[in-house]
Amino acid sequence: MQILRSTTELQNWLNKNPHPAFVPTMGALHEGHLALIETAKGGSAPTLVSIFVNPMQFRPGEDFKTYPRDEDGDLKKLKKVGIDAVYLPGEEDVYPHGRAPEIPELPEVFHELEGELRPDYFLGIARVLRSFFEMIQPSVVVFGQKDYQQSRLVQWLISELQLPIKLIVNQIIRQNDGLALSSRNAYLTEDERKSAPRIFEGLLKTKELFDRGEVSPRRLERFLMEYLQEDPLTSDIDCLEIRDAETLEKIRKIESPAVVLVYVRMETPRLLDNIILEV
Numbered sequence: 001m002q003i004l005r006s007t008t009e010l011q012n013w014l015n016k017n018p019h020p021a022f023v024p025t026m027g028a029l030h031e032g033h034l035a036l037i038e039t040a041k042g043g044s045a046p047t048l049v050s051i052f053v054n055p056m057q058f059r060p061g062e063d064f065k066t067y068p069r070d071e072d073g074d075l076k077k078l079k080k081v082g083i084d085a086v087y088l089p090g091e092e093d094v095y096p097h098g099r100a101p102e103i104p105e106l107p108e109v110f111h112e113l114e115g116e117l118r119p120d121y122f123l124g125i126a127r128v129l130r131s132f133f134e135m136i137q138p139s140v141v142v143f144g145q146k147d148y149q150q151s152r153l154v155q156w157l158i159s160e161l162q163l164p165i166k167l168i169v170n171q172i173i174r175q176n177d178g179l180a181l182s183s184r185n186a187y188l189t190e191d192e193r194k195s196a197p198r199i200f201e202g203l204l205k206t207k208e209l210f211d212r213g214e215v216s217p218r219r220l221e222r223f224l225m226e227y228l229q230e231d232p233l234t235s236d237i238d239c240l241e242i243r244d245a246e247t248l249e250k251i252r253k254i255e256s257p258a259v260v261l262v263y264v265r266m267e268t269p270r271l272l273d274n275i276i277l278e279v
């Protein structure tokens with residue numbers, strides 16, 4: 001596994017390994033990330049993983065400084081799964097001279113949901129991805145369904161910039177009790193950790209209700225809201241919405257695949273989860 005720490009090292013590696021399968025991460029790697037890497041390894045392209053905590057997607061007061069970082073641990077995990085190279089750029093490599101790439105105007109849906117909770121968050125993600133995609137020219141990129149709205153942003157960016165990149169979205173990897181793995185789960189208190197599986201339980205129960213014939217998004221949202229509010233530790237809900245799975249537009253009735261998106265605020269982290277309602 002090659003360790004690349006600058007644009008020059010990356011370019012030298014790309015000369016011999018063009019159009020890799022690329023998995024961008026912010027590090028503090030867990031089984032969710034490793035599953036994306038396994039998917040990337042499933043193709044014939046060389047595999048490249050990046051670790052970069054992107055300052056552009058944090059706002060003042062968010063956890064940029066304290067975001068979990070564990071370079072040694074991450075490198076050990078990556079060596080074990082066996083990738084071709086890991087890219088650990090500095091800020092100057094990603095944003096030369098402090099300049100971030102221009103992004104066409106984001107569709108309205110990216111100012112909604114998580115985009116409303118964290119203004120400019122998706123713009124910051126689009127910027128880092130455009131920088132990476134143009135530098136790396138991957139043939140394949142792998143993202144997690146865990147960050148559902150982000151995966152739709154990636155698809156939009158690829159289409160908008162007409163990049164020849166195939167997007168693969170990997171299923172959510174969970175702990176045995178259902179909690180979706182996340183680097184930020186490290187912030188949970190013991191009590192919050194005990195309550196956190198209620199989020200996925202609620203999503204499963206919502207899906208059961210849908211599978212039994214309930215197609216009203218509002219009634220399904222109300223059901224999930226009430227289920228989460230039964231436990232004070234999952235009752236602080238930043239966002240809970242059912243949207244069209246493809247466009248993320250609002251819907252009045254579920255007639256094509258939909259996604260239940262939920263963001264629960266704990267003391268420190270916000271827990272994200274989602275489930276698809278297949279028609």
Ligand code: AMP
Nearest residue numbers: 025026027032143144146147172173181
């Ligand atoms: P992050 O390091 O949090 O920016 O995540 C990097 C990638 O890993 C993103 O595409 C995430 O959607 C994905 N990811 C994070 N957690 C999970 C999970 N539990 N299951 C699957 N993918 C995940």
